[in-house]
Amino acid sequence: MDEDSRYEAVRSRDGRFDGAFFFAVGTTGIYCRPSCPAVTPKRRNVRFFPTAAAAQGAGFRACRRCRPDAVPGSAEWNVRADVVGRAVRLIADGVVDREGVAGLAARLGYSARQVQRQLTGELGAGPVALARAQRAHTARVLLQTTGLPVTEIGFAAGFASVRQFNDTVRAVYAATPSELRAAAPRGGRAARRTATPTAGIPLRLAHRGPYRPGPVFDLLEREAVKGIEDVTGIPGTRTYRRTLRLPYGTGITAVDEHPGTAHTGSGAHPGGWLDARIHLTDLRDLTTAVQRLRRLFDLDADPYAVDERLGADTRLAPLVAARPGLRSPGTADPDELAVRALVGRDEAARLVQRYGKTLDAPCGTLTHLFPEPAALAGAEPEGALGALTAALADGAVRLDPGADRDDAADALRAVPGLDARTIAGIRTRALGDPDVAPPGPDLPDSWRPWRSYALNHLRAAGELEYS
Missing domain, CATH: 1.10.340.30 (Hypothetical protein; domain 2)
Structure with missing residues (x-):
């Protein structure tokens, strides 16, 4: 997309592009997601950024109305197999917080300088800035959904000091941690009265576009291993639970099948979320646990790109029309x-x-x-x-x-x-490879780069057995 087409997406409040890019308004000092419901700014006042971290690094603060830090991750960085995509996935998993930039570079097989240069060139922000943006989001979630002391939240979100925590929250949200907590939506304030590390942290796991939870929960129920997983309820209202081994401790998570829907943007399916609750023995694992659930449920996918390509195929077109937004589940471990x-x-x-x-x-x-x-x-x-x-x-x-x-x-x-x-x-x-072809009949090249999704459509339609 060029900047004119990005501005058209902003002008039409198109939720399909939430997370794909961000826009900032020079006259207000605020950055937003494309589907922000606020009055569309004049084109001359708008700047575009590939990541929230890049917008923050340019001095813009997050919009309190559209909460751009809460959008699904960019599908591009999760799909790509190059060093930038791999680096983004590791940062999302908390590697920079645990091992620093040197640890990230060692895992990638590059020097720290090379990683910094490549990330800055493509994302507009280096690994430290990307990790900082992620810590700020984790802190906001904890402030607005738990009753934990503010100081404890700072360290749980990954900040090295209270001062660093306070400075970052002020820079990103133009508010102190206490002010941010007081500004929580009504639902967040209600959840905070009961949310503790032992009771669990309530979360909304956002996704873009349509989402078909039924086939995902069918698969999880069929595969559930006694002792570490279970699926309860009837189709349409099921809950999937599982245990997690995490860097600092353990966790138990529950995810509900029935999705919530965000009625924003101009598309028929602007996006929504899955409700989840995470119990942790150590709150420092929150970011990692969330990212592992997102990979398990394939929440950062771009269903518009997948459905457009596969829906153009004669064989797959009726299957895509019957199940828009079908995902390719990953794993939490x-x-x-x-x-x-x-x-x-x-x-x-x-x-x-x-x-x-x-x-x-x-x-x-x-x-x-x-x-x-x-x-x-x-x-x-x-x-x-x-x-x-x-x-x-x-x-x-x-x-x-x-x-x-x-x-x-x-x-x-x-x-x-x-x-x-x-x-x-x-x-x-x-x-998480979206384009895998198992041995057997050749799959058409026209299904690339989404052959993993094509096979899931065939399985869901009963034309191919699950293996």
């Missing part, structure tokens, strides 16, 4: 997904009961964490399972958000006992 893809549901349940760590505070049927690769490699070193878990444990196979997809696939092919279909499933789900 890539290593776990790889093991489960190899051994299947029943064997995975056995591994959980035998080797999984028991939660300090079980919640109903959720009693365990999935065993770590190192524990499995030591306990059952033989066969394909032993080979895979050893490769995951020693880093020969990397499936984290910053992993190179081609390198990971090559490493998986070197693991004895993994067939091509299993590797394709791991690449689709664990690595």
Whole structure:
């Protein structure tokens, strides 16, 4: 898009582009999402930015009306397999907060200077600025949805000091943390009375465009492993729950099937959200937990781009028309997904009961964490399972958000006992690759770069079996 077409998207309040770019108004010092309901500013006063961090770095503060920090992530950076896309996924997972820029660069195999240059060139902000914007958003969520002390929230959001926390919140939101808390929407104030680390933090996981939760929840229910997952309720009102192993502790999360809808923008399906609640033993894990849920439910996808390409195909057109916004689910734990893809549901349940760590505070049927690769490699070193878990444990196979997809696939092919279909499933789900073609009939090139989504349409229509 050029700047004129971006301005047209702003003028029509087109929610399809929320998260794809941001605009700022020089006369007010505020930046917004394209679908902001405020009066459209004059073209000469508008500047465009690829990220919220870039707008913040230019001195603009977030609009209190459209809350641009809460939009879905850009689909481009989550789909791309290059160093910029990999870096953005790692930053979203909290790597800069935990390991610094040097740690991010080491994971990518580049120097810190190279990473800074590439991110700044494409995103208008470096890794520190991108992480800072993410910390500010986490802080706002905690301020407006929990009753935690302000000082505790600053450290939970990832800030190194109270002063850094206060300065960042003032710069991004033009308000002190206490003022930001007082300005919470009515729903946030009501939730704050009961939201604690033990009661859970209520969240809205935003998505753009239409979203078809039914097939996603069908898949999760079909695959649910006893002890770490469960799905309750009837289709249309189900709740998916699971345990999470996180960098600082553990978590239990619940996500509801029935989506909320945001009636903004000019499109028929401007976007919406899935309601979630996250229980954490350490609040510093909030950002990471949210990002892992977003990958699991494929919430940062661009359904408009997917449906436009696949809907132009004669075979797929009626399937896309019947299920607009169908997603390609990922995983909350890539290593776990790889093991489960190899051994299947029943064997995975056995591994959980035998080797999984028991939660300090079980919640109903959720009693365990999935065993770590190192524990499995030591306990059952033989066969394909032993080979895979050893490769995951020693880093020969990397499936984290910053992993190179081609390198990971090559490493998986070197693991004895993994067939091509299993590797394709791991690449689709664990690595979030939108364009995977498993062995079998050739898939048309016209389905690229969305072949993973095309296969999900065929499965949902009963034309292809789930494997």
